[in-house]
Amino acid sequence: MTNIVVLVKQVPDTYSERKLSDSDFTLDRESADAVLDEINERAVEEALKITEAGEGEVTVLAVGPDRATDAIRKALSMGAHKAVHVSDPALHGSDVIATAKVIAAAIRRLDSVDLIIAGNASSDGGSGGVPAILAELLGMPQLTHARSVTVEGGTIKVDRETADEGVTHLEAQLPAVVSVTEKINEPRYPSFKGIMAAKKKPVETLTVADLGVDASEVGLDNAWSKVLEAAPKPPREAGQKIEDSGDGGVKIAEFLAAQKLI
Amino acid sequence: MAIDLQLEEEHAALRQTVEDFAQREVAPVIGELYEREEFPYKLVAQMGEMGLFGLPFPEEYGGMGGDYFALCLALEELARVDSSVAITLEAGVSLGAMPIYRFGTEKQKQEWLPALCAGEALGAFGLTEPDGGSDAGATRTLAKLDGDEWVINGSKAFITNSGTDITRLVTVTAVTDFEPGSKRREISAIIVPTGTPGFTVEKKYSKVGWACSDTHGLSFTDVRVPAENLLGERGRGYAQFLSILDEGRVAIAAIGTGLAQGCVDECVRYAGERVAFGKTIGSYQAIQFKIAEMQARAHTARLAYYAAAAKMLRGEPFKTEAAIAKLVSSNAAMDNARDATQIFGGYGFMNEYPVGRFYRDAKILEIGEGTSEVQKMIIARSLGLKG
Numbered sequence: 001m002t003n004i005v006v007l008v009k010q011v012p013d014t015y016s017e018r019k020l021s022d023s024d025f026t027l028d029r030e031s032a033d034a035v036l037d038e039i040n041e042r043a044v045e046e047a048l049k050i051t052e053a054g055e056g057e058v059t060v061l062a063v064g065p066d067r068a069t070d071a072i073r074k075a076l077s078m079g080a081h082k083a084v085h086v087s088d089p090a091l092h093g094s095d096v097i098a099t100a101k102v103i104a105a106a107i108r109r110l111d112s113v114d115l116i117i118a119g120n121a122s123s124d125g126g127s128g129g130v131p132a133i134l135a136e137l138l139g140m141p142q143l144t145h146a147r148s149v150t151v152e153g154g155t156i157k158v159d160r161e162t163a164d165e166g167v168t169h170l171e172a173q174l175p176a177v178v179s180v181t182e183k184i185n186e187p188r189y190p191s192f193k194g195i196m197a198a199k200k201k202p203v204e205t206l207t208v209a210d211l212g213v214d215a216s217e218v219g220l221d222n223a224w225s226k227v228l229e230a231a232p233k234p235p236r237e238a239g240q241k242i243e244d245s246g247d248g249g250v251k252i253a254e255f256l257a258a259q260k261l262i
Numbered sequence: 263m264a265i266d267l268q269l270e271e272e273h274a275a276l277r278q279t280v281e282d283f284a285q286r287e288v289a290p291v292i293g294e295l296y297e298r299e300e301f302p303y304k305l306v307a308q309m310g311e312m313g314l315f316g317l318p319f320p321e322e323y324g325g326m327g328g329d330y331f332a333l334c335l336a337l338e339e340l341a342r343v344d345s346s347v348a349i350t351l352e353a354g355v356s357l358g359a360m361p362i363y364r365f366g367t368e369k370q371k372q373e374w375l376p377a378l379c380a381g382e383a384l385g386a387f388g389l390t391e392p393d394g395g396s397d398a399g400a401t402r403t404l405a406k407l408d409g410d411e412w413v414i415n416g417s418k419a420f421i422t423n424s425g426t427d428i429t430r431l432v433t434v435t436a437v438t439d440f441e442p443g444s445k446r447r448e449i450s451a452i453i454v455p456t457g458t459p460g461f462t463v464e465k466k467y468s469k470v471g472w473a474c475s476d477t478h479g480l481s482f483t484d485v486r487v488p489a490e491n492l493l494g495e496r497g498r499g500y501a502q503f504l505s506i507l508d509e510g511r512v513a514i515a516a517i518g519t520g521l522a523q524g525c526v527d528e529c530v531r532y533a534g535e536r537v538a539f540g541k542t543i544g545s546y547q548a549i550q551f552k553i554a555e556m557q558a559r560a561h562t563a564r565l566a567y568y569a570a571a572a573k574m575l576r577g578e579p580f581k582t583e584a585a586i587a588k589l590v591s592s593n594a595a596m597d598n599a600r601d602a603t604q605i606f607g608g609y610g611f612m613n614e615y616p617v618g619r620f621y622r623d624a625k626i627l628e629i630g631e632g633t634s635e636v637q638k639m640i641i642a643r644s645l646g647l648k649g
Binding site: 074193 | 311
């Protein structure tokens with residue numbers, strides 16, 4: 001029996017043009033199509049695999065504006081059992097610490113959580129900080145950047161892979177927090193049956209006050225960092241041309257190695 | 263008065279899911295499969311896992327409990343990327359599984375539908391014969407009852423999904439009685455499992471388009487199947503088929519719409535990138551107008567098949583609307599494919615670009631599941647015009 005909470009986030013589609021709003025430099029959510037972050041689809045998939053192999057329930061947890069319901073529905077249509085949606089205007093502009101506090105408070109309200117699965121970093125904010133901060137707040141072991149996860153009884157084993165350190169093997173006792181990388185799995189597509197079933201699954205909507213979190217701990221004004229200025233990305237510069245005078249292959253390899261691509 | 267073309271939440275979510283699938287899974291591999299004329303086994307398995315083959319069937323038979331319009335939306339999104347994959351699904355559902363669901367005994371449904379709905383098995387429908395296309399009543403294949411077995415002799419042509427590694431059955435129409443002196447012959451439908459002795463799947467056709475779709479001629483030499491393999495009522499084989507054909511036309515109209523829209527997608531992208539005489543070609547009105555017309559055709563085709571599907575789901579007669587949808591959408595597909603290849607210029611004639619594939623795939627839409635001429639006959643008759 002493994003009850004799993006999956007953290008999901010609605011993000012602007014990476015195919016659309018993403019920008020910051022002019023007024024407060026937070027993400028301009030209106031200007032782009034909103035989708036369930038792809039890394040979260042993988043997190044949901046992993047949770048479903050674990051519960052399908054044994055027993056347990058998958059709860060998706062989202063902190064975000066009202067329209068994040070669409071992302072929640074998608075996770076539910078993939079097969080997650082229920083959802084918690086924390087939506088509150090006071091959360092606008094919250095930093096990773098405030099976000100993790102809110103998530104921790106929402107998780108504490110749930111009964112018997114054995115495992116929390118998140119993506120390693122969102123495709124919009126991209127800080128990658130929430131899973132680790134959350135583990136700290138909940139007093140749980142953190143197993144981040146997992147490319148594979150195995151749960152056996154009360155033990156979790158993870159292959160952790162990062163660009164700098166390669167693969168390391170981690171093991172911890174449940175409950176624990178795991179973040180997964182894009183190598184973890186190929187997420188399933190929701191079936192029509194799943195889509196229809198999702199409409200009937202319970203989604204609990206909560207405010208910051210419901211969670212007992214003080215509004216002075218969240219939001220843009222209480223963030224630990226501030227964005228003072230933002231400029232559009234400069235246009236892409238012309239690529240570097242390599243003339244092949246017998247050593248073209250070596251030069252390309254050197255270039256790729258310098259970019260840490262090989 | 264209800265004029266509402268807004269998709270319901272679950273239909274919209276399904277459409278989005280299949281769009282994602284087509285873009286992420288089909289688009290990257292289809293060019294190579296098409297070049298090699300390979301049946302897309304992996305994509306079929308994935309579509310099976312997504313439940314696409316079970317869309318309009320009840321859950322008790324392994325279906326998704328959806329409706330035929332859901333299938334049409336899925337077909338449109340697939341055909342926006344590739345028609346071979348779309349027609350494989352369309353034929354699997356509306357020709358393979360639907361006759362069994364509609365006319366089969368409980369035992370036949372339990373036996374065949376779960377695997378067909380899961381996309382683990384494919385069924386085919388053998389109606390067309392080498393000497394009889396639109397004149398389907400001219401069936402020559404014979405089935406004689408010998409004790410408690412049918413003995414089938416004859417041949418079929420252009421049968422989709424009939425020769426894949428996962429094809430398990432072909433429903434064959436055959437003449438099952440010869441009333442002396444009667445001009446009208448009794449036609450029945452009989453389920454023939456693959457591997458039955460005497461049932462031969464001929465070599466794969468070399469086709470102009472739909473290169474990844476599996477199409478074969480079939481021959482039957484003293485093929486014996488149990489009498490209980492009769493599908494539906496004896497003597498009603500042709501009538502049963504006609505009742506399914508109207509649905510199939512709406513599905514083909516969805517495929518035509520998808521192809522027409524796929525042409526627009528490709529052209530908008532290309533016109534924004536390709537530079538000629540110092541500007542992107544999309545900034546020239548000659549190209550803009552062409553693409554605008556293409557979009558109008560795709561839009562019209564979509565409205566036509568939505569309208570037919572709406573009547574179908576309400577349980578109203580939709581024969582004429584289905585004929586109009588198929589006629590309009592296959593025209594849109596042909597016209598858009600022609601214009602899209604023109605916009606792509608020389609590259610449009612290269613198989614490596616999707617529009618070349620669209621051009622090759624469009625023509626069959628004016629032929630399969632009732633030619634455009636047949637659709638016009640149906641429309642004319644609905645207006646009271648008699649021949």
